[in-house]
Amino acid sequence: MSKAITSRNEDYSQWYNDLIIKAGLADYSAVRGCMVIKPYGYALWENMQQVLDKKFKDTGHENAYFPLFVPKSLFEAEEKNAEGFAKECAVVTHYRLKNDPSNPGKLIVDPEAKLEEELVVRPTSEAIIWNTYKKWIQSYRDLPILINQWANVVRWEMRTRLFLRTTEFLWQEGHTAHATQEEAIHETKQMINIYASFAEDWMALPVIQGVKSASERFAGAEDTYTIEALMQDGKALQAGTSHFLGQNFAKAFDVTFINKENKSELVWATSWGVSTRLIGALVMAHSDDQGLVLPPKLAPIQVVIVPIYKGEESKPVIDAKATEILNALKAKNIKAKYDANENNRPGWKFAEYEMKGIPVRIAIGLKDIENNVVEVARRDTKTKEAMPIDGIANTIENLLDEIQQSIFQKAQEFQTTHITAVNSWEEFVEVLDTTTGFISAHWDGTADTENQIKEKTKATIRCIPLGNPLEDGHCILSGKPSTQRVLFARAY
Amino acid sequence: MSKAITSRNEDYSQWYNDLIIKAGLADYSAVRGCMVIKPYGYALWENMQQVLDKKFKDTGHENAYFPLFVPKSLFEAEEKNAEGFAKECAVVTHYRLKNDPSNPGKLIVDPEAKLEEELVVRPTSEAIIWNTYKKWIQSYRDLPILINQWANVVRWEMRTRLFLRTTEFLWQEGHTAHATQEEAIHETKQMINIYASFAEDWMALPVIQGVKSASERFAGAEDTYTIEALMQDGKALQAGTSHFLGQNFAKAFDVTFINKENKSELVWATSWGVSTRLIGALVMAHSDDQGLVLPPKLAPIQVVIVPIYKGEESKPVIDAKATEILNALKAKNIKAKYDANENNRPGWKFAEYEMKGIPVRIAIGLKDIENNVVEVARRDTKTKEAMPIDGIANTIENLLDEIQQSIFQKAQEFQTTHITAVNSWEEFVEVLDTTTGFISAHWDGTADTENQIKEKTKATIRCIPLGNPLEDGHCILSGKPSTQRVLFARAY
Numbered sequence: 001m002s003k004a005i006t007s008r009n010e011d012y013s014q015w016y017n018d019l020i021i022k023a024g025l026a027d028y029s030a031v032r033g034c035m036v037i038k039p040y041g042y043a044l045w046e047n048m049q050q051v052l053d054k055k056f057k058d059t060g061h062e063n064a065y066f067p068l069f070v071p072k073s074l075f076e077a078e079e080k081n082a083e084g085f086a087k088e089c090a091v092v093t094h095y096r097l098k099n100d101p102s103n104p105g106k107l108i109v110d111p112e113a114k115l116e117e118e119l120v121v122r123p124t125s126e127a128i129i130w131n132t133y134k135k136w137i138q139s140y141r142d143l144p145i146l147i148n149q150w151a152n153v154v155r156w157e158m159r160t161r162l163f164l165r166t167t168e169f170l171w172q173e174g175h176t177a178h179a180t181q182e183e184a185i186h187e188t189k190q191m192i193n194i195y196a197s198f199a200e201d202w203m204a205l206p207v208i209q210g211v212k213s214a215s216e217r218f219a220g221a222e223d224t225y226t227i228e229a230l231m232q233d234g235k236a237l238q239a240g241t242s243h244f245l246g247q248n249f250a251k252a253f254d255v256t257f258i259n260k261e262n263k264s265e266l267v268w269a270t271s272w273g274v275s276t277r278l279i280g281a282l283v284m285a286h287s288d289d290q291g292l293v294l295p296p297k298l299a300p301i302q303v304v305i306v307p308i309y310k311g312e313e314s315k316p317v318i319d320a321k322a323t324e325i326l327n328a329l330k331a332k333n334i335k336a337k338y339d340a341n342e343n344n345r346p347g348w349k350f351a352e353y354e355m356k357g358i359p360v361r362i363a364i365g366l367k368d369i370e371n372n373v374v375e376v377a378r379r380d381t382k383t384k385e386a387m388p389i390d391g392i393a394n395t396i397e398n399l400l401d402e403i404q405q406s407i408f409q410k411a412q413e414f415q416t417t418h419i420t421a422v423n424s425w426e427e428f429v430e431v432l433d434t435t436t437g438f439i440s441a442h443w444d445g446t447a448d449t450e451n452q453i454k455e456k457t458k459a460t461i462r463c464i465p466l467g468n469p470l471e472d473g474h475c476i477l478s479g480k481p482s483t484q485r486v487l488f489a490r491a492y
Numbered sequence: 493m494s495k496a497i498t499s500r501n502e503d504y505s506q507w508y509n510d511l512i513i514k515a516g517l518a519d520y521s522a523v524r525g526c527m528v529i530k531p532y533g534y535a536l537w538e539n540m541q542q543v544l545d546k547k548f549k550d551t552g553h554e555n556a557y558f559p560l561f562v563p564k565s566l567f568e569a570e571e572k573n574a575e576g577f578a579k580e581c582a583v584v585t586h587y588r589l590k591n592d593p594s595n596p597g598k599l600i601v602d603p604e605a606k607l608e609e610e611l612v613v614r615p616t617s618e619a620i621i622w623n624t625y626k627k628w629i630q631s632y633r634d635l636p637i638l639i640n641q642w643a644n645v646v647r648w649e650m651r652t653r654l655f656l657r658t659t660e661f662l663w664q665e666g667h668t669a670h671a672t673q674e675e676a677i678h679e680t681k682q683m684i685n686i687y688a689s690f691a692e693d694w695m696a697l698p699v700i701q702g703v704k705s706a707s708e709r710f711a712g713a714e715d716t717y718t719i720e721a722l723m724q725d726g727k728a729l730q731a732g733t734s735h736f737l738g739q740n741f742a743k744a745f746d747v748t749f750i751n752k753e754n755k756s757e758l759v760w761a762t763s764w765g766v767s768t769r770l771i772g773a774l775v776m777a778h779s780d781d782q783g784l785v786l787p788p789k790l791a792p793i794q795v796v797i798v799p800i801y802k803g804e805e806s807k808p809v810i811d812a813k814a815t816e817i818l819n820a821l822k823a824k825n826i827k828a829k830y831d832a833n834e835n836n837r838p839g840w841k842f843a844e845y846e847m848k849g850i851p852v853r854i855a856i857g858l859k860d861i862e863n864n865v866v867e868v869a870r871r872d873t874k875t876k877e878a879m880p881i882d883g884i885a886n887t888i889e890n891l892l893d894e895i896q897q898s899i900f901q902k903a904q905e906f907q908t909t910h911i912t913a914v915n916s917w918e919e920f921v922e923v924l925d926t927t928t929g930f931i932s933a934h935w936d937g938t939a940d941t942e943n944q945i946k947e948k949t950k951a952t953i954r955c956i957p958l959g960n961p962l963e964d965g966h967c968i969l970s971g972k973p974s975t976q977r978v979l980f981a982r983a984y
């Protein structure tokens with residue numbers, strides 16, 4: 001099987017699809033818009049989960065699990081939320097199949113097993129969760145509730161892309177309940193901060209934190225905080241969101257509590273989530289025409305050792321030394337693999353591990369051992385260097401740190417050079433098509449103008465950055481007065 | 493809120509439900525037959541997952557994720573499997589809701605968004621997985637495939653019980669593909685062994701390993717291996733199964749490989765799973781009328797320290813000493829909690845932590861500190877003892893081991909005294925209603941007799957134990973000759 005993939009310049013979108021498939025991260029499935037997450041892709045997700053889960057628990061959250069199905073009457077209770085998701089809901093209407101009388105061996109839906117009330121497959125869980133919180137919350141002593149769940153959700157998307165937008169996807173969704181508005185807003189901000197530090201420190205992905213415009217908000221939220229990242233083609237990707245839900249769900253589900261003054265009040269809510277979409281972001285941000293480039297801190301395999309055998313008698317010598325190095329790496333908790341498989345040639349292995357984005361490759365032959373060195377290749381820069389075997393585990397440990405930093409800095413530089421301030425519509429349109437990336441521009445604050453810009457250019461307001469400086473100006477489209485710039489981009 | 497629960501003698505079934513709710517393991521939901529797994533219950537599941545996941549990975553398995561939905565045409569491909577699950581399938585027929593024109597603010601299923609092919613919500617994933625394996629397997633080099641997935645599944649059960657039988661449940665399902673029958677059978681046995689050692693070493697739950705009779709087999713399997721445990725009411729509970737699927741799914745999905753002799757062969761399969769049902773088993777096996785009794789190795793909190801304040805000035809002294817003990821315990825990776833909440837009295841806390849099954853409770857007051865001791869209470873035996881503060885972390889560490897052993901031994905003794913050999917129908921019926929537990933009896937090997945016994949007594953064949961000795965005898969019901977005894981019981 002040829003491992004060549006389409007180059008980014010030729011067709012960025014095809015490059016991405018090729019890469020996901022050839023690197024073994026995921027595969028298409030028989031179900032429209034759903035994918036199979038293969039072991040290598042799932043290992044990446046597990047690494048992400050582990051880090052995020054710890055961050056959630058360190059900030060006082062607990063995991064729980066709520067039903068997959070939402071009865072239609074609950075789903076429609078919070079009207080804006082329902083309206084936002086109604087068009088993409090998979091709906092269970094029956095609970096039994098039966099033999100097809102006219103077609104032996106085939107099954108049909110049993111018309112007698114029709115549900116009295118249809119069940120929506122959760123596109124998000126606010127409804128089912130707030131209907132439950134109602135039972136759990138009586139007094140201020142029951143607050144806050146700080147719960148997260150790791151789950152699958154289904155949104156019937158018309159156009160799907162592996163990892164980036166699939167009908168079913170895996171995610172975590174936090175749902176918290178608070179006694180005060182301040183506390184809920186603090187939680188919302190805390191979680192977007194956690195997502196930002198995860199993206200930057202672990203995924204090596206610089207992000208911009210900001211607030212969504214009203215029309216880009218989560219359906220049912222008062223405010224949506226977002227982290228926005230840039231991909232190599234200059235398009236933006238929303239990588240995580242945290243919503244201040246106000247009292248909207250408390251109103252819809254009648255969730256009140258008795259405060260310290262013995263008065264009844266509505267409960268304040270937040271929700272926040274990241275999904276397997278992050279894997280798509282990781283791939284698109286760092287990888288190249290030879291395959292994946294993975295940040296060492298999330299790579300399922302950080303170091304691969306490849307023996308360069310020269311005749312049968314070289315095998316035991318090389319195997320012994322390689323195993324020694326392997327064990328030294330493992331002793332430092334470095335995820336290392338020794339690939340002594342003789343069915344594949346070293347060149348094949350080099351290409352394979354490049355495709356899979358293993359951050360460091362060590363090649364070891366007889367001559368190397370004589371010289372007490374190994375050849376160390378970096379996946380990110382594709383540089384090779386002979387390095388002494390003495391202290392190799394320390395060397396590699398430092399190198400992995402250096403690679404992590406270096407991947408981040410490269411992405412950071414890309415981001416810095418792809419935020420362009422413009423002051424006119426002409427500039428805006430030109431930068432969108434040439435420089436690409438984020439465009440910082442004045443906007444009159446109306447949904448109407450926002451929509452017109454989207455229709456004309458497919459660019460959307462990605463966010464109003466946190467701590468955005470106030471600055472008088474004029475909307476690039478309407479010319480009306482504006483008090484601050486916002487970030488536009490074409491986005492995934 | 494009163495914490496009293498129904499006693500086991502009064503109503504075992506009600507005791508169980510009360511306990512699950514009052515201990516905060518789970519709650520009922522608005523969806524028929526589905527439950528909410530609350531943080532304390534989910535923490536138990538996470539602990540189980542962590543241990544099992546490591547055992548799977550240590551034996552070469554990798555995690556992956558396959559779609560929630562199975563197109564009907566794939567679902568029906570393996571006829572026996574389809575027949576076995578058809579009657580309990582939730583079916584998605586539509587992918588959109590729309591506003592109800594006659595009822596503002598309400599939604600209806602959009603009749604124009606009917607799926608061409610219905611989607612079954614997976615009751616188990618053989619179909620979708622083997623349809624995928626077909627693409628992944630060409631040559632013997634592609635084998636074995638050793639994949640596990642952690643997922644939710646849905647089976648539309650008519651009678652549900654918290655954890656034991658719910659419409660949606662969480663589980664892991666392993667799906668492996670092999671080049672030879674021997675290798676697949678070896679895998680099937682290996683996995684039932686892993687389940688057995690997990691049940692015994694971690695859940696403190698003695699189990700009997702065996703093979704199911706033909707009529708109790710998994711739909712589509714050639715052989716089903718099972719671990720069977722006894723609950724305190726003398727009923728059996730199937731705690732995990734591992735299936736040798738032969739070439740049934742390979743035939744249904746046309747999955748062949750080219751062997752080393754360059755000939756095409758059908759692939760051999762296994763599947764195996766355990767679910768959140770294990771939490772029900774854990775609760776039913778060990779708990780008592782005061783609440784949960786959890787084995788220390790799986791308890792989310794292993795030790796709770798409760799201060800016995802006497803006047804304001806005692807607080808700093810007690811808090812300081814308690815924190816010292818807490819830290820010493822944590823330094824040994826013991827999951828300990830200090831509950832210094834002044835809103836609740838010690839008596840309330842004692843009852844609460846008894847209900848939650850915390851294995852060890854340490855009470856500490858001023859006098860204790862003066863005497864350099866603490867009061868240590870065991871949840872399983874309800875014994876209390878003053879123990880020296882010096883070396884307390886070591887003492888507790890050993891005590892937790894002792895409790896783990898002790899809980900297992902108690903359950904083991906219960907099992908030993910609840911396996912009764914009988915030689916006649918009269919004895920069989922009597923033991924079933926008096927001694928309860930497993931009944932070891934001769935059976936003529938026919939499904940007909942097995943069914944008659946089930947209809948007459950509700951007892952089923954739980955398994956033919958592994959390594960069962962051959963012994964000539966006569967079937968307890970039909971009187972026909974038999975070559976071995978099998979284990980009957982009433983079961984959950």
